[in-house]
Amino acid sequence: MHIPDGFLSTPVWAGLGAAGLSAVGLLGRRVQRELAESAVPRLGVMGAFVFAAQMINFPIAAGTSGHLVGSALLTYTLGPAPAALVMSAVLVLQALVFQDGGILALGANVVNMALAAVLVAHLCYRYLERSQLRGAGMFAGGALSVLVAGGLALAELGLSGVRIPPAILGLSLGLLAVNGLIEGALTLAVVRALERLSPGWVRKPEAEARPALGILLIAGLLLVTAGVLVASAAPDSLEWLAEEVGLAERARHLFETPLADYQARFIAWPWLAQATAGLAGLAAAFALSVSLGRLLIRRRRG
Amino acid sequence: MHHVVLEQWSRRASRVHALDPRAKLVVTLLLLIAIATSPALGGAQFAAYAGLLAAVVLAAGLPPGGVALRAGIVLPFAGALAVMNWLAGDVARSVAILLKSYLSVFAALVLVGTTPVARLFAGLERLGAPRSLVLVLQFLYRYLFVISEQAQHMRLAAQSRGALERAPRRTRLRAPASAVAVLFARSYRRAEAVYQAMLARGFAGHVEPVAPLRLAGKDLLAAGAASGAILAIRLGL
Amino acid sequence: MCGEPLIEVVNLRFRYEDGTAALDGVDFRLSASETVALLGPNGSGKTTFLLHLNGLLQGEGEVRVCGLKVEKQNLAAIRRKVGLLFQDPDEQLFMPSVLEDVAFGPLSAGVPPEEALRRARQALAQVGMAEACDRAPYHLSAGEKRRVALAGVLVAEPEVLILDEPTTYLDPPGQRDLVALLRRLPQAKIIATHDVNLARALAQRAVFFERGRIVSDGPVEELIERFGWDTSAASGS
Numbered sequence: 158m159h160i161p162d163g164f165l166s167t168p169v170w171a172g173l174g175a176a177g178l179s180a181v182g183l184l185g186r187r188v189q190r191e192l193a194e195s196a197v198p199r200l201g202v203m204g205a206f207v208f209a210a211q212m213i214n215f216p217i218a219a220g221t222s223g224h225l226v227g228s229a230l231l232t233y234t235l236g237p238a239p240a241a242l243v244m245s246a247v248l249v250l251q252a253l254v255f256q257d258g259g260i261l262a263l264g265a266n267v268v269n270m271a272l273a274a275v276l277v278a279h280l281c282y283r284y285l286e287r288s289q290l291r292g293a294g295m296f297a298g299g300a301l302s303v304l305v306a307g308g309l310a311l312a313e314l315g316l317s318g319v320r321i322p323p324a325i326l327g328l329s330l331g332l333l334a335v336n337g338l339i340e341g342a343l344t345l346a347v348v349r350a351l352e353r354l355s356p357g358w359v360r361k362p363e364a365e366a367r368p369a370l371g372i373l374l375i376a377g378l379l380l381v382t383a384g385v386l387v388a389s390a391a392p393d394s395l396e397w398l399a400e401e402v403g404l405a406e407r408a409r410h411l412f413e414t415p416l417a418d419y420q421a422r423f424i425a426w427p428w429l430a431q432a433t434a435g436l437a438g439l440a441a442a443f444a445l446s447v448s449l450g451r452l453l454i455r456r457r458r459g
Numbered sequence: 460m461h462h463v464v465l466e467q468w469s470r471r472a473s474r475v476h477a478l479d480p481r482a483k484l485v486v487t488l489l490l491l492i493a494i495a496t497s498p499a500l501g502g503a504q505f506a507a508y509a510g511l512l513a514a515v516v517l518a519a520g521l522p523p524g525g526v527a528l529r530a531g532i533v534l535p536f537a538g539a540l541a542v543m544n545w546l547a548g549d550v551a552r553s554v555a556i557l558l559k560s561y562l563s564v565f566a567a568l569v570l571v572g573t574t575p576v577a578r579l580f581a582g583l584e585r586l587g588a589p590r591s592l593v594l595v596l597q598f599l600y601r602y603l604f605v606i607s608e609q610a611q612h613m614r615l616a617a618q619s620r621g622a623l624e625r626a627p628r629r630t631r632l633r634a635p636a637s638a639v640a641v642l643f644a645r646s647y648r649r650a651e652a653v654y655q656a657m658l659a660r661g662f663a664g665h666v667e668p669v670a671p672l673r674l675a676g677k678d679l680l681a682a683g684a685a686s687g688a689i690l691a692i693r694l695g696l
Numbered sequence: 697m698c699g700e701p702l703i704e705v706v707n708l709r710f711r712y713e714d715g716t717a718a719l720d721g722v723d724f725r726l727s728a729s730e731t732v733a734l735l736g737p738n739g740s741g742k743t744t745f746l747l748h749l750n751g752l753l754q755g756e757g758e759v760r761v762c763g764l765k766v767e768k769q770n771l772a773a774i775r776r777k778v779g780l781l782f783q784d785p786d787e788q789l790f791m792p793s794v795l796e797d798v799a800f801g802p803l804s805a806g807v808p809p810e811e812a813l814r815r816a817r818q819a820l821a822q823v824g825m826a827e828a829c830d831r832a833p834y835h836l837s838a839g840e841k842r843r844v845a846l847a848g849v850l851v852a853e854p855e856v857l858i859l860d861e862p863t864t865y866l867d868p869p870g871q872r873d874l875v876a877l878l879r880r881l882p883q884a885k886i887i888a889t890h891d892v893n894l895a896r897a898l899a900q901r902a903v904f905f906e907r908g909r910i911v912s913d914g915p916v917e918e919l920i921e922r923f924g925w926d927t928s929a930a931s932g933s
């Protein structure tokens with residue numbers, strides 16, 4: 158999921174680079190201000206933990222194995238803003254020292270895997286924890302962090318005009334979904350194990366200061382802005398993406414019956430249709446992983 | 460291991476190694492941008508960038524074959540996308556993806572192969588990267604080896620006890636999950652202890668650089684010359 | 697230099713966050729130029745006690761170093777007087793190179809870089825690690841790490857040295873070298889150790905910890921005898 162250099166078109170890497178850089182700058186300042194100075198070296202050690210945890214294999218099925226990505230786990234243990242900073246540092250190190258992910262593409266990778274992933278993990282946890290669905294929230298957060306990061310990466314490639322045949326795209330999305338479910342399950346399993354070790358490790362989302370969330374939301378907004386800018390700069394590629402994914406078509410079908418009157422407007426604003434479809438898809442994925450999480454928990458208890 | 464070799468390269472001595480990391484960072488960024496924005500069918504341009512990189516590799520005394528081989532790390536991914544675009548009839552993009560991604564990784568390798576990671580971070584900080592990010596990076600890199608080693612030991616221990624093969628289905632996730640949890644707890648403890656050690660030795664909020672970076676005339680000259688060459692290639696002068 | 701006693705601890709109690717009562721009323725005095733060995737079973741509170749002597753942990757009761765009470769406004773001064781060598785050297789070596797690590801203390805105290813580096817080189821020479829200046833701490837052997845960590849403590853010229861298990865990971869020649877080195881150092885020392893030979897070689901007096909209390913205080917040989925603490929004797933009986 159680390160995008161190398163050479164894949165993204167200039168508006169995409171430049172836009173996301175600007176968004177990612179400014180968001181990390183804000184995050185860095187916020188973390189330094191809010192946490193005791195002590196916390197910063199600690200965050201580095203936890204970044205090393207993420208690297209190392211990725212070396213531990215989990216047997217999945219039929220001889221294959223997966224590993225933890227870690228953004229959701231860090232969000233639940235360190236809080237969203239520090240987690241996003243640590244994941245950004247991990248990505249910087251991977252790009253610079255391990256040539257895993259490009260340097261110009263670093264902004265895109267940070268937006269996908271540090272900012273967006275941590276944001277969804279945090280939001281899932283935060284809102285589901287309130288309604289007594291803590292485990293489900295963690296599962297959904299883990300699952301969606303991977304799905305959203307991967308989905309964004311694919312979308313960015315598409316926006317850049319890279320051609321991915323529908324079959325391969327479908328396959329990638331399928332793999333992504335599987336990986337998401339695995340991450341959700343692993344996150345939940347590790348959180349449970351951590352709580353057995355010492356309940357203090359996993360924090361309640363409420364304890365987290367609101368402003369941290371605000372920062373992440375701002376990052377999200379920047380991302381959307383950049384996306385719109387790109388969309389206006391390169392409408393062709395967006396059109397192409399919509400066609401390839403078939404989202405516009407499906408979105409039209411979706412809205413035809415209940416919202417027939419608005420259909421014309423949607424066609425006039427294809428990107429709006431796509432955005433809506435994207436959000437609808439995200440909501441569906443969210444609902445799906447929440448119910449899966451509940452199912453898993455009930456089965457384990459029963 | 461990959462990074463160990465890079466680290467050895469970065470400790471050699473040459474004129475390129477001796478340059479200020481900021482100069483190298485800025486020139487690398489410029490080169491990456493030039494590569495990224497070059498037209499897909501600019502074959503001559505790509506050859507010129509490659510020539511420039513080769514000259515730097517030779518001047519730095521890095522093994523050209525080794526660098527070229529290591530840059531191949533990106534080829535499987537790039538190759539797959541290139542094939543797809545070729546099949547889709549977009550031959551130009553297909554070639555561009557391959558060339559651009561390969562040259563970009565090559566450039567990144569030249570940068571880290573001639574600059575010790577610690578100096579790279581110092582350069583980043585001086586170029587305006589947030590201090591807390593740089594501090595996190597420093598400690599991340601320092602403890603990467605310590606904690607990975609711990610993970611490795613735990614994996615070996617689990618394997619030697621046959622944990623993974625014999626575990627019943629229900630507990631298959633549980634064993635590695637507790638391994639990760641234990642690793643987390645240990646890392647957290649260690650982080651705590653590291654911080655205590657820093658306090659015991661008078662840590663006062665931030666780490667002072669030992670060798671302050673100094674941008675000398677030769678750094679500016681080298682950076683200027685390299686940037687000039689890159690711009691000349693990119694603008695087709 | 698400061699007056700007598702160098703360290704005074706009165707009725708010290710400490711509980712970890714998880715409720716473990718690690719120290720349960722400790723009284724202790726150390727006079728200048730004295731060397732004391734802390735003996736006692738695993739988990740008896742030796743490390744916890746040592747961490748109180750420079751305020752890394754603060755419990756109930758009173759701790760004074762050179763007459764200064766261990767509390768927030770005195771911490772910086774106390775940490776300059778108390779040099780603490782940790783049980784695990786990996787926790788103590790956190791900078792990217794050996795020289796920078798040893799220079800960390802003086803740099804944090806505001807000593808100008810050239811002077812800090814000079815002192816660091818001197819301290820490294822003192823422990824026989826002068827050639828390792830530019831190496832990365834994570835590539836050192838365990839014994840070399842221990843020596844570099846010691847250099848990082850000595851560079852601050854503390855008045856009392858606190859050593860937590862200094863001989864773990866050291867091979868027999870390494871242990872001998874360390875004993876010889878510590879003997880040459882004029883400072884008062886507190887050494888927590890399971891190594892009775894180290895205790896015999898360096899200390900005249902010993903205190904014995906058990907479940908968070910000092911249960912005995914007297915000549916080293918006598919305590920070793922009384923608690924059957926000699927490994928060779930234990931295997932013989």
Ligand SMILES: Nc1ncnc2c1ncn2[C@@H]1O[C@H](COP(=O)(O)OP(=O)(O)OP(=O)(O)O)[C@@H](O)[C@H]1O
Pocket residue numbers: 712713714716717718736737738739740741742743744745
């Ligand atoms: N961070 C911690 N949190 C909770 N309990 C702790 C912590 N560190 C130590 N303890 C507990 O406090 C008690 C004293 O531990 P301490 O490390 O001081 O013992 P020690 O005498 O140094 O042992 P050893 O000889 O094994 O080094 C032990 O019961 C230990 O489990």
Ligand SMILES: [Mg+2]
Pocket residue numbers: 742743744783860
């Ligand atoms: Mg101990």
